[in-house]
Amino acid sequence: MRVRSRTAIAAGLVVAVVVAVGIWLVVRQVGGRLGLPLAGRTCVVQADGQVRLDADQMANAATIAAIGTQRKMPERAVVVALATAYQESGLRNLAGGDRDSVGLFQQRPSQGWGTGEQIGDPRYAANKFYAALKRVRGWEKLRVTEAAQRVQRSAYPEAYEKWADESQVLTRALLGQATGAVACTVGSTPLMRGEAAAAALTRGLSLDWGLPGTASQADLPGLAVPAADQLNGWRYAHWLVSHASDHGVKRVRFDGLEWTAEDGTWGRVTDAPVADRRVLAEVFADV
Template identity: 70%
Template sequence: MRTRAGVAGFVVLVLVAVIGVVLGMRQVGDRIRLPLASRSCTVQADGTVTLNAHQMANAATIAAIGIQHELPDRAVVVALATAYQESGLRNLEGGDRDSVGLFQQRPSQGWGTPTQIRDPRYAADKFYAALKKVRGWEEMRVTDAAQKVQRSAFPEAYEKWADESEVLTRALLGNATGAVVCTFGGDPAMRGEAAATALSRGLNLDWGLTSAVTTASLTGLTVAAGDQREGWRYAHWLVAHANDHGVKRVRFGDLEWTNRGDSWTRVGDESDRTAEVVAEVFGDA
């Protein structure tokens, strides 16, 4: 009997200790940010979507390539929903059978070589080219349009990502102001002239820009914007790619984003600032 009583008492003590640890973790969790949140992005445009930095960069590239194809916003929604379902907006090295990349396209089905398909720009370009061949895709549900391109074994699966994709599309195509916010700390992936050059090259490739991008110095660049919508397209793209290009500050109009901030903040007079987007990268250490 004493042994049983002793065991029961020990179990009670363990349960009390576990409950105390759980409650303590909840209280601490309310006061600190865990490392997982250190490189996250939040998009708010009539809805909220949270992605990691790599997913955000991929989504921004998919949206930009859609504009290069001169397609309506609906095409970008379809493309993003497809990539959401196929890869979680991640550039996967493999998948089912020989599937590769954001859209899980298969070399054996004529989408290109594995190396080509692993290039997000190439993959998005091929998706849009295939979508344009689908008669009446503009009037279809998101999942039906995606299925015409992908020919998936789960034809209804794309629809569940339609809402998130519409939020991303509104932000990334410039239909919302200050809608993309990414935060990251630690050492930047790139610095100085190398970062500014890579950033300029990325803008040129994603948006088809040439003379619109000017490397203002070894630590920054400016992008000419024809109007507010165009300006926010480039500004949101720059924030989306900030983590992998060492961007620490982006400004458009009277609003500014920094890599450690959790929102766009007002920084002065808007006059004479809506004609260009300004980005600053981290200087050489």
């Protein structure tokens, strides 16, 4: 009986290992699709197509797009970066992964991407990805999946392509090529409020976009971001909405349109000065 029990236990362990390996292979193949939430999606992006993300995914996507622009990378590079992060992490800043992989792009310290702490910073990770992409000769003429593969060297080189359409929609919106294209619904209990929220937003805008600074609003807790033109204005406006959940943004106004956390949608306002090229952001006040 003891021999049979040991045999049964050994067989069970073999089956468990086989199942675990099989699940891992499936996850690697379908990538971020399993990582996307099935319910509770709070952000809708519409720009010649529609994408739905939750608050964390939206904030990460906005940062990836902003870092690409700050580095003066073309639109195509942002599409490649977003498709890569979609596949590798589901646009989530993962604490771990396969072997020593970390972060949005599942970069590995053992392969020279940086320390685990560094790679865990979405801005650092995005900068490293764009730097590596730029070193790929002729990447601009490659398919999205081929360009991504030259950087990532994945066991599934075609997997990135399935995210190309979603990434194109996100890129158009986050680079300001669509109006009122990012709409997120924010809960009534924001993570940050008041001066702390305004300070975090100012710091985030500076780090992501390289902006020199923003002005506080005299009548409301928040900030005003100067925009050189409509394109830049919508870039900042969509970034602010994308980070509304984690930075306590209550309202964003630009170009005669206003987004509110309560409604989660953009609507037209009649009292906005026509010549005002500032993006106005109001944060939740201190309780």
